[in-house]
Amino acid sequence: MQPDSIARTLQEQDGGRYLTFGPGVVYDRGSNDMLLFHNESTDGYGSIQLLRYWSFVRAAQRIPLEYHRSFFVHPPDQVLDLLQVEWVVAPADAAPGPGWIEVTRQQGSVLYRRPSAPPRASLVTNWSVVPDPDRARAMVADPGFDPSSTVILERDPGLSSAPGSDGAGSARFAWRSDNAAEVEVDSPGPAVVLVRNAYDSNWRATVDGRPAPVLAADYLLQGVPVGPGHHSIVLSYRDRSIGLGLLGSALALLALLAGALALRIRRPPFEDRPSAGPLAEQEMPVAAHGLEPARIQGRVDFRRLVRFGVVSVIATVVDFGIFNLLVIPKLLSPVVATTISYSAGTVASYFLNKWFTFRGGRDSVVHEFGLFVLINVVGLAMNNGAVALVAHAMGDNTLLLNLAKLAAGAATWALKFLTFKRWVFPEQRPAAASPHRGSA
Numbered sequence: 001m002q003p004d005s006i007a008r009t010l011q012e013q014d015g016g017r018y019l020t021f022g023p024g025v026v027y028d029r030g031s032n033d034m035l036l037f038h039n040e041s042t043d044g045y046g047s048i049q050l051l052r053y054w055s056f057v058r059a060a061q062r063i064p065l066e067y068h069r070s071f072f073v074h075p076p077d078q079v080l081d082l083l084q085v086e087w088v089v090a091p092a093d094a095a096p097g098p099g100w101i102e103v104t105r106q107q108g109s110v111l112y113r114r115p116s117a118p119p120r121a122s123l124v125t126n127w128s129v130v131p132d133p134d135r136a137r138a139m140v141a142d143p144g145f146d147p148s149s150t151v152i153l154e155r156d157p158g159l160s161s162a163p164g165s166d167g168a169g170s171a172r173f174a175w176r177s178d179n180a181a182e183v184e185v186d187s188p189g190p191a192v193v194l195v196r197n198a199y200d201s202n203w204r205a206t207v208d209g210r211p212a213p214v215l216a217a218d219y220l221l222q223g224v225p226v227g228p229g230h231h232s233i234v235l236s237y238r239d240r241s242i243g244l245g246l247l248g249s250a251l252a253l254l255a256l257l258a259g260a261l262a263l264r265i266r267r268p269p270f271e272d273r274p275s276a277g278p279l280a281e282q283e284m285p286v287a288a289h290g291l292e293p294a295r296i297q298g299r300v301d302f303r304r305l306v307r308f309g310v311v312s313v314i315a316t317v318v319d320f321g322i323f324n325l326l327v328i329p330k331l332l333s334p335v336v337a338t339t340i341s342y343s344a345g346t347v348a349s350y351f352l353n354k355w356f357t358f359r360g361g362r363d364s365v366v367h368e369f370g371l372f373v374l375i376n377v378v379g380l381a382m383n384n385g386a387v388a389l390v391a392h393a394m395g396d397n398t399l400l401l402n403l404a405k406l407a408a409g410a411a412t413w414a415l416k417f418l419t420f421k422r423w424v425f426p427e428q429r430p431a432a433a434s435p436h437r438g439s440a
Helices: 005-012 023-036 051-060 077-082 133-141 240-266 279-283 293-327 334-357 365-394 398-424
Strands: 017-020 085-091 101-106 109-113 121-124 127-129 151-153 170-177 180-187 191-195 203-207 210-212 215-217 221-226 229-237
Touching: 005 101, 005 109, 051 133, 077 085, 121 170, 121 180, 133 151, 151 191, 151 215, 180 191, 180 221, 191 215, 203 221, 210 221, 221 229, 293 334, 293 398, 334 365, 334 398, 365 398
Parallel strands: 017 085, 127 151
Antiparallel strands: 085 109, 101 109, 121 191, 170 180, 180 229, 191 221, 203 210, 203 229, 215 221
């Protein structure tokens, strides 16, 4: 889908957010354009809304809204300032107000620009501490509140001086990725850097490389306290529940693997089994089941496929775990990170497949491992190609990068199973017995 003139104009501008007027415009423009074309909107999307923002929308305007919708009908100026609204999309017959500049039109909608929008980050030297979040929300939602002169905090910022320091300062905001940003600050004295992004307890901050608190500012925004001088603030989003979920999944898989290995140990070795035929016959003798060899081989291949799937999941957890540990904190580029993580998963896959899935192999371990590495190099090229393509087209979007790895992994999965079974870990069939003739 190609952007229309309004979406294209918003893409070309390096400015503030846009807001939509009218329920129909909100649904068509606010809910879809921000996902399709990466334009920042204030309207939220379905149920993916932070509770503070959801509550603020309802406190700032006394109109009935469906529980899953959050939008403004006629927001006052202090709301536009708090949300850093620079653009408004409105129906052609409903101009937002005087002073707005018409930029472009598209199918009954008009894009207006607000010339007095504040920057994404500001230096504020006056603050008030209001410990009660509900009271703070009521104060911020009051039409008489001036967000340009003071900031409402819910706990003490821990600065050495009282608010109200004189002198001008500056704060320059820049996104580093979808979940990380940096702010360069020059402050004449103790101040709070007000970042007009939604507050959440999972946001973390460092000031000059040292941890610093991210405070709830003006109820729904972020505030970072700083002292006088020049400072570099790095903001990053870290949700511990994601790591705990990955850890729980890894532990569950390890438990399954341990159970499978325990069952394997209880089985007699191949040489002690009654059949001396190929691996398929050893695992499921013909006489015991009365099955044709083709059906026996099919069942054995199905068992191998299940084992291969278990090993693939474990190797994928290793791969994705290391990848995200390197990419989320921006330690390495996505392509370098996927090379390291894929290599670690490859080593785990080799040993698990040799001992658990195929139980075969070549006489020459060097030849066997060489083929294994060669096939995985092909898989690595597919992984790197997918990640590089998405990184080039979409930027460092962690979700899309993981989806690209998942798609490439699914494509290489079938390739690996077939090539491993045929060339890397072939069945070791016994040599045919020499014909024996009796004496004449």
